[in-house]
Amino acid sequence: MVKMEKSERLKQIPPYLFAEINRKIAAAKRACVDVISLGIGDPDLPTPQPVVEALNRAANDPRNHRYPDYEGMPSFREAVSKWYKRRHNVRLDPDKEVLTLIGSKEGSLHLSLALINPGDAALVPEPAYTTYMTSTILAGGIPYRMALKEENDFLPRLSEVPEDVAARAKIIYVNYPNNPTAAVAAKGFYRELVDFAKDNDVIVCSDNPYSEIGFDGYRPLSFLEVSGAKDVGIELNSLSKPYSMTGWRIAMAVGNPEIIRAMALVKSNVDSGVFNAVQHAGIAALNLPDSVIDANVKVYQQRRDVLCNALEQVGLKVKKPKASLYLWVKVPEGYSSESFAAEVLDKAGVVITPGSAYGGAGQGFFRVSLTVPDARLNEAVERIKKSVKI
Ligand SMILES: Cc1ncc(COP(=O)(O)O)c(C=O)c1O
Structure with a gap:
């Protein structure tokens, strides 16, 4: 047997925080x-x-059975460009x-x-x-955590990033x-971010997979909607959430052409692109009428209301979110994030995510997601009400 030693990079990756929860879920399921x-x-x-039909058609076409273009099919990239114009005027x-x-x-x-050298810093939010x-650690960089605090509406305080850290930072992540x-985030925050990036020579990565999931008529922004954004960064977006395509694995990086080129160079040496048939399906998704996204958002909004009301009845204070697929809720007095999540799983058979799974700054909160039907949401809260002391 050869000696297997993990790389120094991998040794720095913290243990998977969901592992213990997954173990408990498996045990609960075994106990029926x-x-x-x-x-x-x-x-x-x-x-x-x-979208499924477009995949079927494309999968039956042998022209799609060969290696795809590394950077993606021109027609998929064209569809992304039209989608960004239609949805965000970018x-x-x-x-x-x-x-x-x-x-x-x-x-x-x-x-x-593509960007990080050993020892470079990346500014990362926490919780996140x-x-x-x-990914910063895997590239040999050092993450600098920007705490997202409730009193700052969970936006990072860019003015509080120490000058020496900003000087060493290559990337700032926002989401x-x-x-x-x-x-x-409102336009004002993104304007401040563009200025910060220019002043400190830091590249912005706006990770925006929930850009289409806004409630009560609220339309989340793309970072690229503010002027100067394309000079300083890129946005990552995805078909996973708006079109319920998490398993299909198709998404896009958009924005600054030099950064896009650098990422494409990495990719061409690491993977061989997305199956062309999946890209055809992606085109079908991006070309669907906006009413498809609206209908999905309506379902999530209804669930948000159901869950917020139910949690409030249990005695938990919830701020109704304007967007995303989540509620972020303070744990009741006397609990930590972990102890509350464990109690809710043990006593009510309901899985919630402890805020601390997203970094130390998430302590004191838990996250619940809106990706289950109303009846199950209500049942989850009923069970919590009956069996957990709040
Ligand atoms: C903030 C954020 N970024 C990225 C992803 C992953 O998206 P994708 O399926 O496109 O890889 C998720 C998934 O939950 C997410 O929450």
């Missing part, structure tokens, strides 16, 4: 508990039928400013590999989707509508 999972943000609504050159990705998750790593931190806090 009907577990309700509000833990993951994976849409339960099906992928629209025209102009993109499909040849230079759009790159097809296997998921926005993948985009973060390839961006880091953990990929920003881990609005935010996972896990459900916070949103």
Whole structure:
């Protein structure tokens, strides 16, 4: 047996925080508990039928069976460009400013590999989707955590980033509508971000997979809607959430052409692109009438209302989010994020995500997702009400 030693990079990646929860879920299921999972943000609504049909047609065409273009099919990139114009009034050159990705998750790593040298810093929010931190580490960089605090509406205070850290930073990650806090960003914040990027020579990565999930008529922004954004950064977006396509693995990086080119160079050496048939399906999704997204958003909005009301009845204070697929709620007095999540799973058979899974700054909160039907949401809250002391 050869000696296997993990790379120094991999040794720095913290243990998977959901592992213990997954272990408990598996044990509860073995004990025949009907577990309700509000833990993951994976849409339960099906992928629209025209998209499935487009895949079927394309999969039957042998021309699609060969290696795809690394940077994505021109027709997919064209569809992305038209979609951004239609949905966000952002102009993109499909040849230079759009790159097809296997998921926005993948985009973060390839961006880091394209830009980060050992010892460089990346500014990452906390709490956050953990990929920003881990992809920085995998590229040999050092994550600097910007705390997202409730009193600042879960926006980072850019003026509080120490000068020496800003000087060493290559990338700043932002994500609005935010996972896990459900916070949103207004144009003023993005303008400040463009100025910060210019002043400090930092590249902005706006990770925006929830850009279409806004409630009560609110339309989340694209970072690229503010002037000067394309000079300083890119946006990662995805078909995963608006079109219920998480399993299909298709997304896009858009924005600054030099950054897009650098990412494409990394990708051409790491993967061989997205199956052309999936890109044809992606085109079908992007060309669907906006009413398809509106209908899905209506379902999530209704669930948001159901869940907010139910949690309030249980005695938990909830701020109704304007966007995203999540509620971010304070744990009751006397609990930590972990102890409350464990109690809710043990006593009620309901999975919630402890805020601390998104970094230390998430302590004191839990996240629930809106990707289960109303009846299950109500049942989850009923069970919590009956069995957990709040
Ligand atoms: C903030 C954020 N970015 C990226 C992703 C991953 O998206 P994709 O399926 O496009 O990789 C998620 C998924 O939950 C997310 O919450």
